[in-house]
Amino acid sequence: MRVIAAMSGGVDSAAAAARAVEAGHDVTGIHLALSRNPASYRSGARGCCTIEDANDARRAADVIGIPFYVWDLSDRFHEDVVEDFMSEYASGRTPNPCLRCNEKIKFAAVLDRALALGFDAVATGHYAVLHDGPDGVELHRSADAAKDQSYVLGVLTQEQLRHSLFPLGDTPKPQVREEAARRGLLVADKPDSHDICFVADGDNAGWLREKLGDRMPNTEGAIVDEAGVEVGRHSGTTAFTIGQRRGLRLGQPAADGRPRFVLDIEPVSGTVTVGPREHLAVTHVSGVRPRWAGTAPTTLEGTVQLRAHGQEHRCRVAVHPAVEEAGHGRRETTVEIELLEPAYGIAPGQAAVLYDGTRVVGSATIAATRRVADAAR
Template structure:
């Protein structure tokens, strides 16, 4: 089998490529150049978009003994991930750029090009497992619960899952680092990437302020409580997300002296509503654009669990769906649920599918 291994320059993707090669697959490594100006994205070892990372990936490919190329996907990444991120915040929603990158870049643009070039599959260093099920390949959680990345892969279609290879799904991160050292890979002790790779200094609010101001979308507004009483002002609703507690800058304390949390964001007027933690509790949600990660489930409902953020808790829930929509009713209230987030549905360890949250109910 001919496999294209996406190599970010980190330890996980390097070991994944090495394992695929050792398994007898015909492997070619590729590093994705996601910015025409790498200095404009994250620097050092904290991201996956730098010249340093490209060089690390190339050295790893040399050690493994596989061909290596760099693909320039900067325009596609900017349009499908960076611009989407800006648009979502401007609309008062909370996006996940890593999830969008998997959907639009690694398993759409890259896979499409790989298939056109005669490859059979794309391998990555994600911590998730593929299991042969009765109706085809199924996506499951990794054995390493702390590193499990099945949530950010929940946007993959059945066709994309069938063309994916995740060599690390049955391993723990500590084992992967030991293996990298044994293989002589220089990235064995390289720190994991974190935060948003295309924001160079980690200041998401400041980064958004520059781009939204340029497009006249950065509107100031009021911070109000649940009764509508004005408590303060802000410079832009994009600086807030549902469930946020810090950085509200409200001069007037709550009557009970307890912290306030962001409950709602109204982007047109710029109004940000805050209130007590109890008011964050959500009993149900609706979501659009459902995607099934394997064979579409039979019937129109499922008793399972859902996950609402990359490393968030699982919530027991009743899930129902139609052609273009999905609804979730929680068995116990969930907190900090924001439109724009992905809700990923699980049946045990299996990822059933995902959808984008459009509304919540308390």
Template structure:
């Protein structure tokens, strides 16, 4: 059954300044909970205005969140978590790219900020739960344990970025939008009916702390430019780059290789070596992956024992693929039923049993169908 608390709770609603979190806070208040809104100030130097639909956590966003709280009729505060966000999310993001991996900062933010730093502070202040505008469901089982499930609307499901939550965190999480099978337009219409000015505000996209969307430029400012070689699978030099951190596994565009492939087909990034600052490119078929190992597993409940059959999701908006998986000495070993492409170390693999999220782990290595180098 879906987790619908029988008694009013003291709820801390994380309000980003967007429409989803505003409607979630309004629904929690309408359900009879004692709701307090909080906006997380995550940037040490917030811009006055976002650039179109990019970025978040700006002064404009905090003001939008405050106005929404006023309309809902709930208390509102701004909490400064900029130092914690920089250390746990931004610095981690830069370090992962420097090491040749492709991180997902949204997962890290959910794990370290919204359901660790924020939740811990909320519980210390006597709140029962943290409410967010994520599209996912917490299901209460008859034995009292909780499970994380996909949202009713698969098109908006965000359970992938919540796969880092453990059972304790799920026990204090509310996702009022998760049971809703509606379009985003209907959520906006609901916001308008409630008198929330954010009804027409564009969604934020890309990485919230890179407002202009230029990830390579952001990394270059922090890591410096370091010229290296772009080579093919045989090791032949095809071109140069200004930093291996500017590439991701499976990337096709922006390679700036003047020499065409012998077969005339596009080439993709196959490997990134931070040790010698080399980027290896090759044909799409060389991206096929048959398995992977993943570290730092986090389970949404009891850890699975022995090998099992699941589906896996490898990116926030990716498709599911059938797998077998087994935890061996703290490392998750995953084998795909059919080869998949574009799997990069640093990404998260999230396992599902039907709609239930089993857990998440960070990809450490992959097994290629054919050798990449």
């Protein structure tokens, strides 16, 4: 096959490109220029948007012996990922930009361009496994549970999976580094990227304040307890996420002396509500805008992962297809997820990725949650 290898400048994508060549594919390496001004995103080796990363990717391609090009997708990345990140936070939701990048950039814009140029597939360094199944290509968790990235790939459709390669999915990360060193790849010991690639220093709240400017909702507001009593002030709701404990700077402690967590964020009024951890317990999740890795289910008994590095939760799922409702217009497809054990710190805007065993069934964006505390009232 003719394969595009997306090379971020890290060890995983370089090793994946080398394996694709070793498997007999005709491989061309590409690096994505995602920043309109590389200095405005990250510097150093913490992300995947820097000049250093582009140079590392080019050197790796030279060692592997494949052609290498840089594709400028900075405008598309800014519109589909960065702007989405800002608008979601401004609306009081908690987005996952890595998942959005996979959906909109790596497996949409890149794959579309690759197919238009006559390539058959895109290879990346993601840790996930593809299997042929009775209904098409199946996406499964990787062999290395600590590095599994099937969650951020949960937005991929069957058509996209059919044109994807994940050469590292069956290999633990330490073995990938050893293999890269044997191949003479200088990125073998390069640290993994962390945080959000386009946030310069990992300070999400500061970055949002700077970038949103006049769009920043309620630069000041109240932090209240569940009775509505003000217990602190804040300088912007974008500094908070559901389930947050640190950095609240509350003016008075709870009556019982226990720590308090962010329970709700209301960006219009600027109100942040805090309370005990047990009041974060969620038993039901409603999802919208589902994307299925294969045939859409109507019901499912399986598991759901609700955060990129979160645990799996046993669940029952019901999918309600889009319908036309008289006098109410079109009701969009919803995914109702009943959790068999409570989950904590779940926020609208996050992704709910559904599994049947190790197989990814699909994903949905969390629109609402139902808590144990709400049901008890």
